[in-house]
Amino acid sequence: MKNSTTDIGKRIKAVRTEKKMTQNELCGTEITRNHLSLIESGKSLPSIGTLCYIAERLDIPVGFFFSDDKESEAKFANLFAAEEARQAYTSRDHAKCIEICKMIPSSLRSDEMSFMLARSYLASALISADRLELSVAINNLKLADETAKQTCYLSADFSSAIRYYELLFNNLTRGDIPLLLTDIHEASSYVPPELIIYMKMLLNEKFDFTDAVFTSSRHRKHADALRAKRKGDYESAFAILSELSALSSLPYYMRYHVYNDLELCADRIGEFKSAYAAAKKKLELMNM
Numbered sequence: 001m002k003n004s005t006t007d008i009g010k011r012i013k014a015v016r017t018e019k020k021m022t023q024n025e026l027c028g029t030e031i032t033r034n035h036l037s038l039i040e041s042g043k044s045l046p047s048i049g050t051l052c053y054i055a056e057r058l059d060i061p062v063g064f065f066f067s068d069d070k071e072s073e074a075k076f077a078n079l080f081a082a083e084e085a086r087q088a089y090t091s092r093d094h095a096k097c098i099e100i101c102k103m104i105p106s107s108l109r110s111d112e113m114s115f116m117l118a119r120s121y122l123a124s125a126l127i128s129a130d131r132l133e134l135s136v137a138i139n140n141l142k143l144a145d146e147t148a149k150q151t152c153y154l155s156a157d158f159s160s161a162i163r164y165y166e167l168l169f170n171n172l173t174r175g176d177i178p179l180l181l182t183d184i185h186e187a188s189s190y191v192p193p194e195l196i197i198y199m200k201m202l203l204n205e206k207f208d209f210t211d212a213v214f215t216s217s218r219h220r221k222h223a224d225a226l227r228a229k230r231k232g233d234y235e236s237a238f239a240i241l242s243e244l245s246a247l248s249s250l251p252y253y254m255r256y257h258v259y260n261d262l263e264l265c266a267d268r269i270g271e272f273k274s275a276y277a278a279a280k281k282k283l284e285l286m287n288m
Contacts, residue, residue: 008051008065013040015058018084026057085116094120094127106150114151118144118158122190125165129252132288134169141166161190173256173286177203194219195253201226202257218250222258229265238265238274245278256285 016026023033023040030053038044039054046054055062081100088097101109101117109117121144128137145162148154164187167178180186182200184193198219201207209227214220225240241262244250250258259282266275 007042008045009040009042011065012036012054012058015060015064016040018081019058021058026054028053028057082110082113085113089116089120092123094123098124106147109150111151111153114147115153118147118151118154121147122158122161122165129165129169129172132252132285134172134288137169138166141169157188158190160186161188164188164191168253172253173282173288175256175260179203198222198254205230218244218247218254222254222261225261225265229261234265234268238262238269238271241265242274245281256282259285 012026016023023036027033027036031050035044039046039050051065052062055065081104085097085100088094088100097116097120101113101120104113106114121140125137125140125144128134128140141162145159148158148162164181168181171178171181177199182196182203184196184200187193187196194214194216197212198214201209201212201223207226209223212223214223221240221244225237225244228234228237228240241258244254244258245262259278263275263278263282266272266278
């Protein structure tokens with residue numbers, strides 16, 4: 001056995017700490033806290049019986065304490081890192097989930113961890129896009145795509161979402177909308193249908209507003225502005241668009257189009273200062 005007394009003690013303490021167990025909780029009725037302290041500090045070597053008892057209390061294979069190669073250690077790390085990753089994923093702490101999952105080599109990562117990692121990369125991509133950190137967002141999409149291939153839990157539907165958001169991110173500062181972004185029949189279940197309908201509204205000048213039921217107030221307001229603009233009521237459209245453009249929470253995919261419409265409506269009613277400000281915001285987006 002290559003593992004020293006100190007190594008075994010360190011491993012016991014590491015797993016106990018990882019599982020957020022106190023020494024008293026680990027001791028149970030079979031060993032004393034003082035004995036466990038001696039074991040964890042490397043001053044006492046546990047018997048095989050005691051070690052089996054500790055492994056059972058920690059819910060890990062007893063072989064973990066004797067593994068002396070990196071592959072075995074990674075497999076055991078995968079075992080007790082999964083719960084922490086699961087908690088981070090469930091609480092939508094995607095950055096933490098990514099950090100935990102990345103500690104496990106991809107060749108040894110479980111299907112479940114690869115699933116959580118891929119989904120967290122996609123969520124992080126959307127967060128980065130909302131901050132207009134587009135290079136980071138696109139890189140996270142790439143990582144999500146690569147990781148999705150390592151699990152059986154994600155299908156072509158997930159890959160379709162990656163393609164959709166790649167196209168969306170690459171067209172954030174363009175007036176024309178790619179037709180694929182508006183096709184709800186080809187879209188992934190990971191893409192909100194409302195986003196696709198919104199894109200369809202932007203593309204189609206003859207869009208039937210009665211068919212669109214937007215739950216987002218921002219989508220509804222832009223629809224109201226476009227409806228007013230279509231009727232030639234540029235004053236009303238300008239008022240709505242001015243309100244929208246001032247929102248710090250305006251989604252990344254709306255910004256260029258809101259600024260573009262605001263510039264046009266402001267110009268039509270002689271609000272040239274506002275038209276200039278909207279044009280400047282558009283230019284800033286295009287230069288990001």
